[in-house]
Amino acid sequence: MKILVPVKQVEILDEDFDVQDDGRSIDPDCIEFELNEWDDYSWETALQLMEKHEGTVEAVPMTVGDESADDGLRKCLAKGGERAIRVWDDSVAGSDPIAIARLIAAAAKKEDAQLVLAGTQSTDQAHGQTGIAVAALLGWPHVAVVSALDYSAADGKLTVRRELEGGVEEEIEVALPAVLTIQLGINEPRYASLRGIKQAKTKTVDLLSPADLGVSTDQLGETGSAARVRRMYIPERSKAELITGTPPEQVKRLIEIVNELKGA
Amino acid sequence: MMIDGNHNPEDVTRVLFESFPGWAVGVFYVVGFGAIAVFLYGCFVQYRKYARGQSLRKVLPPLKDRLLQMVVSVGTHRTLRRRDRSAGYAHALIFFGFALLFIGTATITLEYDILAPLIGLKFWHGNFYLLFSLALDLAGLWLVAGLVYMMARRGWLKPPKLNYARPDRAADAPDANRSFYQFEDWAFLCLLIIIGITGFVLEGARLLWLQNTPTVWDYRWWSPVGAVVANALSLVGFTPEGAGSLRISIWWFHAIISLTFIALIPYSKAKHIFTAMSSLALRDPLPVQKLPPVDMSADTVGASKITDFNWKQLLNFDACTKCGRCHEACPANASGAPLSPRDLILTLRELAENTLEGIRQPEPEKLIAQGNGVFQVPTETLWACRTCAACVEICPVGIEHVPVIVEMRRALVEQGDMDPLVQKALQNIQKRGNSFGETKKKRPAWTKKLDFEIKDARTEAVDVLWFVGDFASFDPRYQRVSMDFARILKAANIDFGILYEDESNSGNDVRRVGEEGLYQHLAESNIALLNDCDFKRVVTTDPHSFNTIKNEYPEFGGNYDVEHASAFLARLLDEERIPLKKGLDGRRVTFHDPCHLGRYNKGYDGPRDAIRKLGADLVEMKRCRDNSFCCGAGGGRIWTPDPVGKEKPSENRVREAATIEGLETIVVSCPKCMNMLEDARKTTNNEDNFEIREVVELIAECLDDSAISVVAQEHVAEPA
Missing domain, CATH: 1.20.950 (Fumarate Reductase Cytochrome B subunit)
Structure with a gap:
């Protein structure tokens, strides 16, 4: 069985950051990238399956992104796995989650994967759509927000658990092929040592273009996306102040604030 | 035999086999x-x-x-x-x-x-x-x-x-x-x-x-x-x-x-x-101070099997006489952690006895040293170690426990198996060069609160290059000490500078956690930076940075004259180069030796000399100098909280100090000890009884800093 694990390098903002002049994105100088937290868990899930069913299960991380996204794949490969896939060309820029899902679904077909393990959501955009969209595009069953998983190689079935409201758990049996989105806490992701990350540089990252996957450019980028970002802004912050001092001082400050708010 | 009263005394000899028949x-x-x-x-x-x-x-x-x-x-x-x-x-x-x-x-x-x-x-x-x-x-x-x-x-x-x-x-475990x-x-x-x-x-x-x-x-x-x-x-x-x-x-x-x-x-x-x-004849003079090197290009790193230990370590395991001195000295053991250096050594001895004494070596699975089985060392045991070296220091037969633990940790790190909080700290260091996860820009932020500017050692020649370290840069409590240290150096007219944003975590604790790849990366980048700077000596208030720069950086091409702040300040006090306006007037204090300064590097006297010079009444705790009791922060333990419900090493230590009648201050000389003991002072309800102060702070308290104000004014007056 081959498992495809789509991962994403997410944006981490500096404490002080600026919105770009176009009003639709953040100044890249204020951004650092790191692997999406959920993807640490989905990749760990894949690795554990691979280790438990040694020789019969192969896990391949993939990402959609430019060269800088390789770091995320290296971090995955530092922990295990032999090869990774990165999909990119300029036509991909500006894609929404559905357009990204088209590339992942196409890669799953090309790789003949039977299982796609995506993170439930990303820390930066938090759409929570990509994994589910992949299932829809492939016509495969999906289970979202999975908190436990067991795979039986004998009958090729997955038994997964989800946590519901009020402390109820739900157990679902899924036939392969399938798409799961993985929730935080399903396991304890291992650490990628710096030595491992360096050694992972010798592992293969296959660079594919949308054309290689048979996805046409009109299904990608802003043209291929149903949603586009109109505006990105920092909402005005409400203020709070702890008034200290003697009671007369506190009253004085309180009157000042009231007057300020009245615009006096 | 004949009775002969006049025998020759030379005939007196040992009776051997007398009357024994040949058979x-x-x-x-x-x-x-x-x-x-x-x-x-x-x-x-x-x-x-x-x-x-x-x-x-x-x-x-x-x-x-x-x-x-x-x-x-x-x-x-x-x-x-x-x-x-x-x-x-x-x-x-x-x-x-x-x-x-x-x-x-x-x-x-x-x-x-x-x-x-x-x-x-x-x-x-x-x-x-x-x-x-x-x-x-x-x-x-x-x-x-x-x-x-x-x-x-x-x-x-x-x-x-x-x-x-x-x-x-556990009580019902087979071994x-x-x-x-x-x-x-x-x-x-x-x-x-x-x-x-x-x-x-x-x-x-x-x-x-x-x-x-x-x-x-x-x-x-x-x-x-x-x-x-x-x-x-x-x-x-x-x-x-x-x-x-x-x-x-x-x-x-x-x-x-x-x-x-x-x-x-x-x-x-x-x-x-x-x-x-x-x-004893194989004793390493720096067993913990300078950890064993690693072949980073090898297939595996560290020790996961009994055969991954070197022959000297296998011999060490057999040297243990179970005298219990390490067991008694270990802060992890004292605070109820599942670690006794003695039992760790005995477990590995038993594993070696049961696998390596036969004519043939058993299959590799039987050689695994780490795990929860019989003759195996659990991961919790390995992570409980503070690398304080109390065990190594007291062992009468020269067993070197800590390198054994670090070798096993190296293998765990390689497998990615560690506490999530340690992982987080290491990832922060990988990404940002500090364990706090702060941006590089924020490292020198504390200097802005000073009323003078510290020289930038990256661009200007200085006498003293001050390697500040993570805790001294980011920990709010210790930032005050860093500011005091800067004021003292300024008042003493020392030509000093820092590395600002470019300093990285020194790597001492990273190496002791077992993340050798990251350690080497940190050491190499700090050394590359230091080698580009013009200075006479490195001084640091952090004993951890002090240790690795002094003992381990030379292996990676960094050879510097390094001094810990306590010794440096004691010398300046001795030479009367620090202007003082008052003394401590017999204040009753005790001194807590940091492991990395005391046991590791024999820096017992610097802080004590400084404390006495200021006129304090220094009362020693029972466990002092080489027998100092670790605050619990070493070996990466600063990044993981100790289990709730058990006495922490730091609490044990503060309670020991509290038995000194009329104690006013516990003096420390390490950012991590400061952090741990400050917490313990609160959790043991000693907040009203005594305070935790750095040697640096005691000097700063007595400092006549009128000279600095003048300098500061001049600085302001200068056109930018």
């Missing part, structure tokens, strides 16, 4: 050679076990230095007397008694079996014999006296450190019970004391039996104990003939039991005679 002597030799063969085979098995370990990667000092050091240690028993004087002296009695008796017996063998038959040389007579006889009698007495004390110690005094209950096993070691301890003592006592009875019986032989009887008081026994035997009614037959049976009993002992040496705790001395 009996023959039987003795067969048994003797048999015992030696069993002994030699046992030695070979041990040798083969050690040979299955890795070769040493670390270069040790020249052999002659190490041998000298071993001979002095054994000769003076200095390591054995520490923190247990009576056991040390009792051991000295046993050791020197045993050694003399062995030399005596070996000398007889040398004459009787080798020199006399080969070249006819005999020296075992006359005054030489008599003196030897006296010396060996006394040696036997020492041996028995030492053994009697040791038996009393085990049987009645029962020091807690000799209890083999394991903190690293939880180590009481079989107690059986071995007693068997060892009993065997030796029986050998000693039967030796004296034998001597007495022989004397009585030969009471008509003047060359024996007239000289009996040269064997005083034997003579007393002979008199006693006579008193209880033994005739010379009766003594003669007693002598025969005791002779055989003594011979068989002595030969049994020799045969058993390599198979029992008696092997420490050899392994402890070898272990």
Whole structure:
């Protein structure tokens, strides 16, 4: 069985950051990238399956992104796995989650994967759509927000658990092929040592273009996306102040604030 | 034998095989050679076990230095007397008694079996014999006296450190019970004391039996104990003939039991005679300060199997005599963590005994050293270590526990197996060069609160390059100390600078966690930066950074003159270069030695000199200097909270200090100790009783900083 694990390098903002002049994105100088937290868990899930069913299960991380996204794949490969896939060309820029899902679904077909393990959501955009969209595009069953998983190689079935409201758990049996989105806490992701990350540089990252996957450019980028970002802004912050001092001082400050708010 | 009153004193000699028929002597030799063969085979098995370990990667000092050091240690028993004087002296009695008796017996063998038959040389007579006889009698007495004390110690005094209950096993674990070691301890003592006592009875019986032989009887008081026994035997009614037959049976009993002992040496705790001395002769002067190097291009890193340890470590495991000094000194053990250095070493010894003593080595799965099975070390045990080196420092036989733990941690790091919080800290360091996860830009933020600017050592030449370190840069409490240190240096007119945004975590704790790849990356980037700067010396308030820069950076090409702030400031105070406006007026303080400054680098006196110079009344805690009790923050433990509900090492320490009457201040000299003890002061409800202050802060409190204000004004007045 081959498992495809789509991962994403997410944006981490500096404490002080600026919105770009176009009003639709953040100044890249204020951004650092790191692997999406959920993807640490989905990749760990894949690795554990691979280790438990040694020789019969192969896990391949993939990402959609430019060269800088390789770091995320290296971090995955530092922990295990032999090869990774990165999909990119300029036509991909500006894609929404559905357009990204088209590339992942196409890669799953090309790789003949039977299982796609995506993170439930990303820390930066938090759409929570990509994994589910992949299932829809492939016509495969999906289970979202999975908190436990067991795979039986004998009958090729997955038994997964989800946590519901009020402390109820739900157990679902899924036939392969399938798409799961993985929730935080399903396991304890291992650490990628710096030595491992360096050694992972010798592992293969296959660079594919949308054309290689048979996805046409009109299904990608802003043209291929149903949603586009109109505006990105920092909402005005409400203020709070702890008034200290003697009671007369506190009253004085309180009157000042009231007057300020009245615009006096 | 003829009675001859005019014998020649030179004829006085050791009675050997007297009246033994030839076949009996023959039987003795067969048994003797048999015992030696069993002994030699046992030695070979041990040798083969050690040979299955890795070769040493670390270069040790020249052999002659190490041998000298071993001979002095054994000769003076200095390591054995520490923190247990009576056991040390009792051991000295046993050791020197045993050694003399062995030399005596070996000398007889040398004459009787080798020199006399080969070249006819005999020296075992006359005054030489008599003196030897006296010396060996006394040696036997020492041996028995030492053994009697040791038996009393085990049987009645029962020091807690000799209890083999394991903190690293659940009570129902199959290998939880180590009481079989107690059986071995007693068997060892009993065997030796029986050998000693039967030796004296034998001597007495022989004397009585030969009471008509003047060359024996007239000289009996040269064997005083034997003579007393002979008199006693006579008193209880033994005739010379009766003594003669007693002598025969005791002779055989003594011979068989002595030969049994020799045969058993390599198979029992008696092997420490050899392994402890070898272990001492292999001592590394910087076992913890400078951790063993790693071949980063190898297939695996660290030790996950017993065969991943080097032969010296396998020998170390066999050197342990379970004296319990490490068990008693370990802060993790004291705070209820599942770690006892003694039990860790014994577990690995047992694993080696059970896998590496056979003709063939078992399959690799059986060699795995880390895990929750029998003869395995659990991960929690490995992560509980503070790398404070208290165990290594006190071990009387030179076992180096901490590098063993770090090697096993290296393997765990490689497998990615560690506490999520340690992972987070390491990821922060990977990404941002500091464990706080702050951006590089924020590292020098604390300097903005000063009313003067610190020189940028990256662009300007300075005398003193101050390596600030993570905690001193980011920890809000310690930032105050950093500011004070800057003010003191300024007031003392020291030309100093810092590395601002470009400094990275020094890597000391990263290396002790076992993340060698990240450590080397940090060391290399700091060294590249430092090598581009122009300075005379590196000074730091952080003992952890101090240690790795001083002891480990040279391996990666960073050779600097490094000084810890406490020593540097003590020197400045001594030279009266720091302007002071007042003293501390007999303030009652105690000093908590940081492991990385004290035990690691023998920096015991710098902080104390400074404290005394300021006029404080320094009262020592019971555990001070080399026996200082770790605050609990070392070895990466600063990044993981200690379990709730158990006393933390820091709380244990603060409570110890609290017993000092009228204590006003616990003085520390390390950012991590500051952090831990400040917390513990609160959790032990001592907030109103005393404060935690840095040596630096005490100096700053007395500082006459009017000079700085002037400088600061000048600075403001200068055009930008």
